[in-house]
Amino acid sequence: MTEPIFQAPVSQASISISEQPNTAQAEENGRLREPATIVIFGASGDLSRRKLIPALYHLHQSGFLPHNMAIVGFSRTEISDHAFRERMCESLCDNVESPDSLPQHPLIRSLYYVAGDSNDPAAYRNLHERLNQIEAERGMPGHRLYYLSVAPALFPFITQHLSDAGMIYDRSDARWSRVIIEKPFGHDLHSAQELNRTITRYLDESQIYRIDHYLGKETVQNILTFRFGNSIFEPLFNQKYVEQIQITVAETLGMEGKRGHYYDQAGAMRDMVQNHMMQLLTLIAMEPPSALEANAIRDEKVKVLRSLLPLREEEVREHTIRAQYTSGAHNDVTVPGFLEEEGVAPDSRTESYVAMRVQVDNWRWAGVPFLLRTGKRLHKRVSEIAVFFKKPPLQFFRKDSNPNLCLLADRPKANQLIFRIQPDEGISLTFASKRPGMKLDLEQVNMDFFYRQAFSERSPEAYERLLLDALRGDASLFTRSDEVEFAWRFIHAIHQGWAADPHPPVHYTAFTDGPREARRLTDGIAPWRPLQQM
Numbered sequence: 001m002t003e004p005i006f007q008a009p010v011s012q013a014s015i016s017i018s019e020q021p022n023t024a025q026a027e028e029n030g031r032l033r034e035p036a037t038i039v040i041f042g043a044s045g046d047l048s049r050r051k052l053i054p055a056l057y058h059l060h061q062s063g064f065l066p067h068n069m070a071i072v073g074f075s076r077t078e079i080s081d082h083a084f085r086e087r088m089c090e091s092l093c094d095n096v097e098s099p100d101s102l103p104q105h106p107l108i109r110s111l112y113y114v115a116g117d118s119n120d121p122a123a124y125r126n127l128h129e130r131l132n133q134i135e136a137e138r139g140m141p142g143h144r145l146y147y148l149s150v151a152p153a154l155f156p157f158i159t160q161h162l163s164d165a166g167m168i169y170d171r172s173d174a175r176w177s178r179v180i181i182e183k184p185f186g187h188d189l190h191s192a193q194e195l196n197r198t199i200t201r202y203l204d205e206s207q208i209y210r211i212d213h214y215l216g217k218e219t220v221q222n223i224l225t226f227r228f229g230n231s232i233f234e235p236l237f238n239q240k241y242v243e244q245i246q247i248t249v250a251e252t253l254g255m256e257g258k259r260g261h262y263y264d265q266a267g268a269m270r271d272m273v274q275n276h277m278m279q280l281l282t283l284i285a286m287e288p289p290s291a292l293e294a295n296a297i298r299d300e301k302v303k304v305l306r307s308l309l310p311l312r313e314e315e316v317r318e319h320t321i322r323a324q325y326t327s328g329a330h331n332d333v334t335v336p337g338f339l340e341e342e343g344v345a346p347d348s349r350t351e352s353y354v355a356m357r358v359q360v361d362n363w364r365w366a367g368v369p370f371l372l373r374t375g376k377r378l379h380k381r382v383s384e385i386a387v388f389f390k391k392p393p394l395q396f397f398r399k400d401s402n403p404n405l406c407l408l409a410d411r412p413k414a415n416q417l418i419f420r421i422q423p424d425e426g427i428s429l430t431f432a433s434k435r436p437g438m439k440l441d442l443e444q445v446n447m448d449f450f451y452r453q454a455f456s457e458r459s460p461e462a463y464e465r466l467l468l469d470a471l472r473g474d475a476s477l478f479t480r481s482d483e484v485e486f487a488w489r490f491i492h493a494i495h496q497g498w499a500a501d502p503h504p505p506v507h508y509t510a511f512t513d514g515p516r517e518a519r520r521l522t523d524g525i526a527p528w529r530p531l532q533q534m
């Protein structure tokens with residue numbers, strides 16, 4: 001199965017190649033000191049063109065990379081360095097002011113290409129020789145970052161061959177070598193455990209960087225800053241004050257004509273919940289780490305995953321909803337239903353939408369429902385975490401307690417703190433206010449923070465941050481083996497429950513808010529927030 005990576009558009013921000021790298025600012029923010037070679041396995045794929053090369057380009061322009069880096073593409077396709085450079089130039093063309101001068105840009109001139117079969121040991125000897133040669137020519141110390149943007153089945157082979165070819169260095173070596181592994185990391189608990197076991201035969205855990213691009217998003221990193229960098233909200237983040245937490249990742253995209261085959265094997269649970277949504281859940285629920293350091297942060301995230309109450313088979317139907325979209329229209333364009341998409345089996349039971357109600361069963365969160373939902377072809381693209389606070393203990397503002405009151409609602413709504421991950425990145429706090437006038441009318445109002453208003457600098461793309469961190473050896477924003485396994489363990493129980501359930505997934509019309517059945521997950525608590533952008 002080839003993971004068809006992404007559909008998110010590459011940043012539209014225009015980048016000018018006349019601009020000199022801004023090394024002064026980068027120095028302050030952690031510029032990479034020594035050059036390294038980045039080897040991209042699967043370099044002819046989508047991810048290189050759409051994400052990796054643009055990210056490296058931005059890092060170069062912002063002065064974060066030393067001038068003598070090397071980026072080496074490795075794939076089966078037989079092409080020359082020149083052709084590879086041309087292809088990568090094309091991927092940047094739309095975003096630069098002077099595309100004609102791109103071929104002379106130092107980043108483009110640091111691109112090389114080696115053709116080879118990743119199953120063939122000889123290809124690694126050849127690659128190793130070529131890398132040594134490039135590094136000698138460019139005066140590089142030999143640090144290496146291997147980026148595995150390939151079908152997951154190849155992860156074990158590539159790590160083994162890299163190790164056999166002497167391309168993985170141990171701690172005694174002055175050079176470092178690290179491996180970035182793209183998602184999906186395993187297909188289920190068993191395969192993820194197996195994969196962890198295999199790759200740690202050749203790599204130390206400290207050399208493995210399992211990527212989850214959500215962790216590279218500014219707004220996701222800001223969750224911990226917001227929680228632990230301020231004193232006023234954190235004391236309220238617990239079962240005493242929080243009624244429920246809703247985590248939503250809604251997309252308008254469908255299979256886009258090319259993802260059906262992959263997606264039909266994965267479904268929303270594997271594609272989004274096991275990784276991105278579990279990460280969001282851990283960040284909003286975790287305890288403060290003992291230090292802002294990779295293992296301390298990951299220890300706390302693992303504790304959250306361990307505290308997730310596993311759903312028993314008979315509970316799965318009650319606490320989860322899986323659904324598939326049917327044909328629908330948006331802006332006069334009608335799209336096919338999930339079962340009509342290319343690559344999807346006509347009788348598929350794979351979910352394009354999932355919603356669930358889960359419990360983080362620890363001292364802080366006991367009894368607080370966590371509601372998660374994600375889906376394709378929904379009405380709006382919205383990713384957010386909404387923390388609903390409990391209502392005040394005394395209900396003064398109730399018609400029945402004071403018949404002279406004229407209220408918009410019978411009771412004030414819960415305060416909500418909303419982390420807007422994307423779009424309209426920011427944070428909002430909703431609270432009740434008296435509407436001006438002679439009567440006591442309550443109105444729900446917002447206090448809003450928007451990145452675009454508060455900050456003039458552009459937010460780096462997730463891949464920029466993650467690539468730079470991997471080059472600097474900071475694994476805080478990457479997932480550790482136990483994190484991945486605990487997330488799979490939780491998902492595994494749900495998959496088992498679904499497998500035993502004779503009922504097929506329910507349906508929702510494309511470009512709506514999802515299946516009506518999801519409403520029952522909020523029985524007894526505030527309903528799902530409507531999917532809306534600010």
Ligand code: BG6
Nearest residue numbers: 005006007008251253271272383
């Ligand atoms: C990827 C999934 O990991 O994340 C895609 O495979 C999904 O199905 C994408 O569309 C969403 O990423 P973003 O950054 O657009 O929210």
